[in-house]
Amino acid sequence: MKKRIVLSWSGGKDGCLALHTLIEQGYEVVSLVTTVPKELGRTFGHGERTEMIRLQSEALSIPVHFIECTFERYTDQFIQDLQLLKDQYQITGIAYGDLYLEGHREWGEKVADAAGIEALYPLWMDQEEALDSLENFVNSDYKAIVIRVREDVLDESWLGRIIDKSFVQDIQQTKSCPMGESGEYHTYVFNGPLFSKKIQLEQGELIQLETTKKLEFKSYRLV
Known part of the structure; x- marks a missing residue:
């Protein structure tokens, strides 16, 4: 019997790579888990609109x-909801797409332990392996677009770029972690092997936030 788990999901390439890896390892991912500030209706991780996450959920079934x-x-509510999901889906664990930041892993393990489930890190690696991980994503046939950048590291010309071979070459010329592990850039996955439909994105608009710039799409639908 497959182990039933949930996956922490912000909509980007790391979570998607984690999902693919988990399914290959024989896990049953019964739900994606996304945190949203009550008052904003956007994700905590990338500041993405909840409807964009719902589109991915539908495309991934x-x-x-x-x-x-x-x-x-944040932490208390996360634990509380994990306990609810544990009862609802009989899950044994929660997986995260973190790569190498120890503080993130410590937090994830703490909340999983408090909820009485296991914490899984299918992508965990040494920092030096981040470039290999980015190349693996490019070769995976998933399609992701840059939707947010930290202004102290990357300028707005990176917004709207597809994660492809030219991106791999160019990101190495910057101070950014190749995978953007410290929030240098964020992505949105819109197609790939596990997607039953593609998410079509159109009419991107640049939005200035406090320390980041974001690309918002006025038009988006499943095709």
């Missing part, structure tokens, strides 16, 4: 569970 929380009660 995996339900999404939104954890509505405030910054102050």
Whole structure:
């Protein structure tokens, strides 16, 4: 019998690579888990609109569970919702797409332990392996677009770029981790082997935030 788990999901390439890896390893991912600030209706991770995550959920045929929380009660609410999901789906664990940041892993293991389930890190690696991981994504046939950049590392010309071989070459010329592990850039996956439909994105608009710039699409649909 397959182990039933949930996957922490922000919509980007790392989570998607983690999902693919987990399924290859024989896990059954019964739900995607995404945190959203109560008052904004956007994801905590990338500031993405919840409807964009719902499109991915539908294309992947995996339900999404939104954890509505405030910054102050983020951890407590996360644990509480994991306990609910444990009862609802009989899950044994939660997986994360983190690569090498120890602080992120410590937090993830702490909340999983508090909920009485296992924490899984299918992509965990040494920092030096990040470039190999980016190349693996490019070769995976998943399609992702850059939707957010940290202005102190990357300028707005990176917004809207597809994660492809030219991206791999160019990102090595910057101070960014090749995978953007410290938030240098964020992506949105819109197609790939596990997608039953492609997400068509059109009319991108640049939005200026405090320390980042974001690409928002006015038109998006499943095709």
